[in-house]
Amino acid sequence: MNPPRPLSLLCELTYRCNLQCAYCYNPVALDEYRDELSTEQWSTVLQQAADLGVVQAHFSGGEPTLRRDLPSIVAAASRSGLYTNLITQGTFLGDALLDRLIESGLNHIQISIQAPQAEMADHIAGAAVHDRKLTAIERVRDRNVALTVNCVLHRFNHDAIEGVIALAETLRITRLELANTQFYGWAYRNRGALIPTRRQVEHGERIVAAARERLRGRMEISYVFPDYFDEFPKPCMNGWGRQFITVAPNGYVFPCPAAATITTLQFENVRGRGLAEIWRDSDSFSRYRGTAWMSEPCRSCPRRELDWGGCRCQAFLLTGNAGATDPVCSLSPDHASIVALRDPQGKDEPIPRRA
Amino acid sequence: MNVDTRPQYAKGVKLRHEGDGSAMLLVPEGALELNQAAAAALDLVDGSRSLDDIVAAIVARFEVSRERAQLDVTDLLERLNARGFIILR
Ligand code: SF4
Ligand code: SF4
Numbered sequence: 001m002n003p004p005r006p007l008s009l010l011c012e013l014t015y016r017c018n019l020q021c022a023y024c025y026n027p028v029a030l031d032e033y034r035d036e037l038s039t040e041q042w043s044t045v046l047q048q049a050a051d052l053g054v055v056q057a058h059f060s061g062g063e064p065t066l067r068r069d070l071p072s073i074v075a076a077a078s079r080s081g082l083y084t085n086l087i088t089q090g091t092f093l094g095d096a097l098l099d100r101l102i103e104s105g106l107n108h109i110q111i112s113i114q115a116p117q118a119e120m121a122d123h124i125a126g127a128a129v130h131d132r133k134l135t136a137i138e139r140v141r142d143r144n145v146a147l148t149v150n151c152v153l154h155r156f157n158h159d160a161i162e163g164v165i166a167l168a169e170t171l172r173i174t175r176l177e178l179a180n181t182q183f184y185g186w187a188y189r190n191r192g193a194l195i196p197t198r199r200q201v202e203h204g205e206r207i208v209a210a211a212r213e214r215l216r217g218r219m220e221i222s223y224v225f226p227d228y229f230d231e232f233p234k235p236c237m238n239g240w241g242r243q244f245i246t247v248a249p250n251g252y253v254f255p256c257p258a259a260a261t262i263t264t265l266q267f268e269n270v271r272g273r274g275l276a277e278i279w280r281d282s283d284s285f286s287r288y289r290g291t292a293w294m295s296e297p298c299r300s301c302p303r304r305e306l307d308w309g310g311c312r313c314q315a316f317l318l319t320g321n322a323g324a325t326d327p328v329c330s331l332s333p334d335h336a337s338i339v340a341l342r343d344p345q346g347k348d349e350p351i352p353r354r355a
Numbered sequence: 356m357n358v359d360t361r362p363q364y365a366k367g368v369k370l371r372h373e374g375d376g377s378a379m380l381l382v383p384e385g386a387l388e389l390n391q392a393a394a395a396a397l398d399l400v401d402g403s404r405s406l407d408d409i410v411a412a413i414v415a416r417f418e419v420s421r422e423r424a425q426l427d428v429t430d431l432l433e434r435l436n437a438r439g440f441i442i443l444r
Pocket of ligand 2: 232233297298299301302303304305307308309310325326329330331332
């Protein structure tokens with residue numbers, strides 16, 4: 001099968017971070033990721049991606065601004081003709097760094113907040129950073145670069161959605177993303193503590209729908225529904241090996257940012273092989289590309305090219321078989337394990353992420 | 356929106372031409388595929404040309420009536436405006 005053209009490259013520049021969000025999707029064991037790619041290696045990867053047809057580069061982590069060479073990496077992406085997007089928690093976005101990033105051609109910045117008020121937000125982040133984030137948001141808003149504010153939702157802040165929207169309004173934000181936690185990495189470890197309740201999910205949907213209506217034309221609100229409460233899975237990455245490439249801090253190449261969890265696949269590294277070959281020929285990218293690998297119930301399902309059988313990483317995490325139907329799907333034989341989580345009891349404190 | 360409206364790109368929105376004549380609109384966290392006519396219209400969006408100017412250029416370039424072109428361009432710009440990618444003023 002002829003591989004499709006990838007459109008998007010996620011560069012996870014480092015997994016280092018000064019915060020401790022319990023919902024972090026970074027891997028739990030970080031030792032093997034400390035040997036980070038150099039500036040030159042990232043420049044090469046970006047050019048290889050552009051040659052393959054990629055149009056957008058996203059820089060995340062960890063906290064990508066902890067890389068001192070971030071402006072040089074952004075500049076390399078711009079030179080390769082790529083649209084550039086920085087995904088940051090904003091605690092280091094001072095005037096000087098921001099100006100250098102914009103001079104380097106940065107097109108868009110996404111800054112995350114944890115909650116509407118400092119007390120709750122700082123508790124979730126594990127550090128007193130809320131006010132600094134708000135200052136960074138205002139700095140970005142007033143400059144010539146696009147801005148999205150993001151808030152990851154879970155049981156501890158789900159009831160504060162309205163407050164998050166109000167804060168975004170006060171800050172005159174035009175793009176807001178409210179994204180329910182995806183349970184990978186640290187977040188998977190904290191799944192029982194973080195998963196929202198059914199009542200929260202229903203309430204959240206009503207709040208978002210009303211706010212969208214009220215703010216039409218002023219604020220674009222995107223909402224990532226918690227897939228554990230859905231009937232069908234998300235079309236994860238728009239299909240394995242179809243549009244997205246993720247490169248980890250140490251150069252490993254993944255079809256999805258959570259794919260390192262799949263221990264039954266062997267992944268390749270940009271230090272050993274070119275990105276184009278990895279995209280086209282590697283077993284890791286080919287294995288779940290398209291629909292030929294599917295078994296029932298996906299194989300004969302009319303939705304198989306809509307959701308591509310859901311998320312391979314989630315299938316592996318929950319069933320031990322990365323080729324299974326995503327258990328989030330109501331047609332999966334393993335779906336009962338998801339339904340059982342929808343009425344979480346008690347208030348376990350989640351374990352903060354460790355660096 | 357009327358004939359004197361001068362559309363312009365919102366921050367972080369860029370038109371990208373592909374070798375094969377097609378184009379994409381790059382927006383924060385995504386890319387929208389454009390057909391040839393849409394790309395031609397968006398190519399002219401610069402904050403100084405009016406809707407009227409853009410429609411006239413489309414009529415001169417494609418075999419299309421003025422009415423049709425005006426409807427299509429207006430529809431395109433209004434849809435992009437609703438998503439915050441194009442500013443109308
Ligand atoms: S989710 Fe929190 S801990 Fe994880 S990288 Fe982002 S800011 Fe750091
Ligand atoms: S059976 Fe497979 S293809 Fe059908 S809806 Fe469920 S996950 Fe999607």
